[in-house]
Structures are given as C-alpha cells and as structure tokens.
Amino acid sequence: MIKRYGDTDFVTGLRAIAACMVIAIHTGAFRDLGWIGANITDMGRTGVYAFFVIAGFSVAATFRQGQDFPVYITRRFFxxxxxxxxxxxxxxxxxxxxxxxxxxxxERFDTPYDAYNLLMHLTFLSFLDYRIANSILTVEWTLPIEVFWYFALPGVILFARSWVLLAIACALVMALSELTWPVIRSVAPGADKLAAHWMPTRYGFYFVAGVACFRFRKSRLFDNVALTRVLLLAGAGLFVVAVAFSVGNGPLLVGLSTAIVICGYRISSPAWKSLLENRVLLFLGTISYGLYLTHPLLIALSVSQLGWHPSGLSGFAAALATSTLVSWILFLGLERPINNYFRDRKRTAAPVILKP
Known part of the structure; x- marks a missing residue:
C-alpha cells in the first residue's frame, strides 16, 4: 500500500505534511489555539508551494531515468x-x-458552469481565464501549473548541465515571474490581478528549485555529512519559524525550507527517519494527491447535505478522516492500477539514454 522510494521515502512524508497544511486552512484547524495556532492555520496555504518543489524534484528524477520525452510525459500525465x-x-x-x-x-466572478468552463479544466488550460481558474474545487488551479512545468522542465534540465547554467535558469524563471503581471496588464488592461496569480510562469522558481535539489543530491556535496546535517537543521528550522511565526514571504520561505530539507535529509539519522518516514506520514503521503483533491468536495458536501462546515480541530480531524478514506479507496481502485500499468510498461520498454 505504501509507496517506497528508497533513500527518498522522506519525500512521501513531506507530501503528507503539505496536504495536511492545505486541509488545515480550509477547516481553520488550529485557529482557536492562540496566535501561533492562527499562524499555522493561515500558513496552510503555503502547502502548495512545498508541492511545487517536490514536483520539480520528482520530474528531474523521473526524466533522468533514461526515458525519452513521450514516455516521460505520458507517465506524468496519467x-x-x-x-x-x-x-x-x-x-x-x-x-x-x-x-x-x-x-x-x-461567486466572486459570477462564473458560468458551462461546457467552456469544464473543457478548460479538462485540458489543463483553465489558467488562461482567471474567472474559471479556481471555480470548481478551489484547489484545482495548481494542476494546470504542474502540467505546464511538466512540459517546460525537461528543457530546463537539459539546458542546466552545470551549476552556473542552473543558476541562470533560476534567474530567468524569477524574471519571468516578475514580468507575468505587467505583461498581462498590458495585453488585457481590465484583467483582475488574480490573472497573474493563476499563471504557471509565476511559480517557475519552485519547480527549478526542485531540479536543483535533485542535482545537489547527485553531487559529491551530498557526501559531506556535516554539510547535509546543517542543511537539514536549517531547513527544518526555517519551516518552523515561517509557519509558526508567519514571518516574511511565507510561500518563498516554505518553498526554500522544503528544498533545503530535500537537499540535507539522510536516512542515517533515526530521529529524522521516525519524524518523516513513520508509517502514518508515509500512508498519508502515498494518498496525498487524493487528499488534496477530494477534501474541498467533501467539505462542500458536508455543508450542503449536513449543514455543518468542518472547522476547528474537530472539523480538521473529520475532514482528514473522511478524505483519507475516500482517497484510499480511489488510490486502490484508480491511482495504483494506472501507476502499475505504466511502471510495467517501463520495465519492458527499451530506454533511450539521454546525454547529460
């Protein structure tokens, strides 16, 4: 049931934490526990940025396994x-x-729920129209962004063959992020500023940071145990400070802390292994995609059919429990069979080795 990735099992634990963060903000989980609880709840919105970094890391790992682009993109899509x-x-x-x-x-944009809306979602192009980009689940805006970077990151990976080129790639995607809103405003003067928020170009840094994590773990720098321990402590400390005290740019700090932890994590530490690789987090991380997608719908059904909006610690526990059950069923019945199918195809296919 639990997915195993060898020395990167801890990434599954990070996925679980990110998913729980998103559920927390949608239920106001810890808001009644003082100002730190309110900060932790509000910072749940930054869980998606941790997902972006993890996605960049995963794309780099799978693309560098020696597959050609059609095989890679087919697996990521399905x-x-x-x-x-x-x-x-x-x-x-x-x-x-x-x-x-x-x-x-x-409601904010008086969005029509018509064939156009659904088609834009199903083609992962909903980011092109801010009125519908987040109109169905309130979390689905991130999926077209991921798909966009599934196509774009292989080019970045092939370009960034050295640390210098990788730094240049980071600088370029950061510049692209800053230019997104000015460009949209010049093309469509009446556009809402959210038009930039939903655009994939706003989030390139997080995906490229994930690629950098993969490069770091493959480099000789990872052999320096003292360095990786410092990185792990720094990343964990940065995450705690950012989430508990809500300082500075929350999304950037959570993204950076996720990247630093990925770079510094080593299995050799039993304490850290028990923290990020315990069976509960590995289970929740395995079904984290389902948790992320299904919990808003389950909360909406609770409101409309039961007249109860899950809120506070009890609401968080109820939303987590119900979405865990539903996600587990969907994982067994849908996700795992499809993943197994493409993994079996990979074993029988002759890989095309990419030049470094």
Missing part, C-alpha cells in the same frame, strides 16, 4: 489526470445540479 478528471467532473455536476453551493471564487 499520474495526475484520471483522478483530477474524476473529481473535477463530479464537483462540476454537483454544482450544476445544486447539490453543493457555488464555490467562493465562482
């Missing part, structure tokens, strides 16, 4: 598309039929 299609279509139909209320972003 890793996320089936469950995404299922949950988005279900939520779309529930909204159309009045089973659940129109999500907040849909």
């Amino acid at each position: 890793r996320i598309a089936p469950l995404y299609f299922l949950v988005v279509i279900a939520a779309f139909l529930f909204i159309r039929q009045g089973v659940i209320e129109t999500p907040s972003w849909g």
Whole structure:
C-alpha cells in the first residue's frame, strides 16, 4: 500500500505534511489555539508551494531515468489526470445540479458552469481565464501549473548541465515571474490581478528549485555529512519559524525550507527517519494527491447535505478522516492500477539514454 522510494521515502512524508497544511486552512484547524495556532492555520496555504518543489524534484528524477520525452510525459500525465478528471467532473455536476453551493471564487466572478468552463479544466488550460481558474474545487488551479512545468522542465534540465547554467535558469524563471503581471496588464488592461496569480510562469522558481535539489543530491556535496546535517537543521528550522511565526514571504520561505530539507535529509539519522518516514506520514503521503483533491468536495458536501462546515480541530480531524478514506479507496481502485500499468510498461520498454 505504501509507496517506497528508497533513500527518498522522506519525500512521501513531506507530501503528507503539505496536504495536511492545505486541509488545515480550509477547516481553520488550529485557529482557536492562540496566535501561533492562527499562524499555522493561515500558513496552510503555503502547502502548495512545498508541492511545487517536490514536483520539480520528482520530474528531474523521473526524466533522468533514461526515458525519452513521450514516455516521460505520458507517465506524468496519467499520474495526475484520471483522478483530477474524476473529481473535477463530479464537483462540476454537483454544482450544476445544486447539490453543493457555488464555490467562493465562482461567486466572486459570477462564473458560468458551462461546457467552456469544464473543457478548460479538462485540458489543463483553465489558467488562461482567471474567472474559471479556481471555480470548481478551489484547489484545482495548481494542476494546470504542474502540467505546464511538466512540459517546460525537461528543457530546463537539459539546458542546466552545470551549476552556473542552473543558476541562470533560476534567474530567468524569477524574471519571468516578475514580468507575468505587467505583461498581462498590458495585453488585457481590465484583467483582475488574480490573472497573474493563476499563471504557471509565476511559480517557475519552485519547480527549478526542485531540479536543483535533485542535482545537489547527485553531487559529491551530498557526501559531506556535516554539510547535509546543517542543511537539514536549517531547513527544518526555517519551516518552523515561517509557519509558526508567519514571518516574511511565507510561500518563498516554505518553498526554500522544503528544498533545503530535500537537499540535507539522510536516512542515517533515526530521529529524522521516525519524524518523516513513520508509517502514518508515509500512508498519508502515498494518498496525498487524493487528499488534496477530494477534501474541498467533501467539505462542500458536508455543508450542503449536513449543514455543518468542518472547522476547528474537530472539523480538521473529520475532514482528514473522511478524505483519507475516500482517497484510499480511489488510490486502490484508480491511482495504483494506472501507476502499475505504466511502471510495467517501463520495465519492458527499451530506454533511450539521454546525454547529460
């Protein structure tokens, strides 16, 4: 049941933490526990940035396994598309039929729930229209961003053959991020500023940071145990400070802390292994994609059918428990069979070795 990745099992634990952070903000999990609890709850929104860094790391790892681009992109697409299609279509139909209320972003922009809306979501192009980009699940805006970078990152990986070129790639994607809103504003003067927020170009740094993590772990720098221990402590400390005290640029700090932990984590530390590789986190991390996608729909169903919005610690526990059950069923019935199919195809296919 639990996915195993050898010396990077801890990344599955990081996925679990990121998913729980997102559920926390949607349930106001710790808001009643004083100002630190409120900070932790509010910083749950930054869980998606941890996911972006992890996605960049995963793309670098899978693309460098020696597959050609069509094989790589097919595997990545079918890793996320089936469950995404299922949950988005279900939520779309529930909204159309009045089973659940129109999500907040849909109300803000008076979004029509028509064939155009659904088609833009199913083609992962919803980021092109800010009125519909986050109108169905309130978390789906991140999936088109991931798909965009699934296509773009292989070019970055092949370009960044040295640390200097990787630094140049980071600088370019950061510049692209800063230019996103000015470009949109010049092309469409009446656009809402959220048009930039949903755009994939705003988040390139996090994905490229994930690529840098992969490069670091493959380099001789990883053999320096003292350095990796310092990195691990620094990354964990930065995460705690950013989340508990809500200082500075939260998304950037959480993204950086995730990247630093990935660079510095070593299995040789039993304490850290028990923290990030315990069976609970590994289980939740294995089904984290389902947790992320299904919990908003389950919360909406609870509100509309039971008249109860899960909130506080009890609401967080209820939302986590129900989405865990649903995600586990979907993992066994949908995600795992598809993943196994493409893994078996990989074993029988002759790999095309990419030049470093």
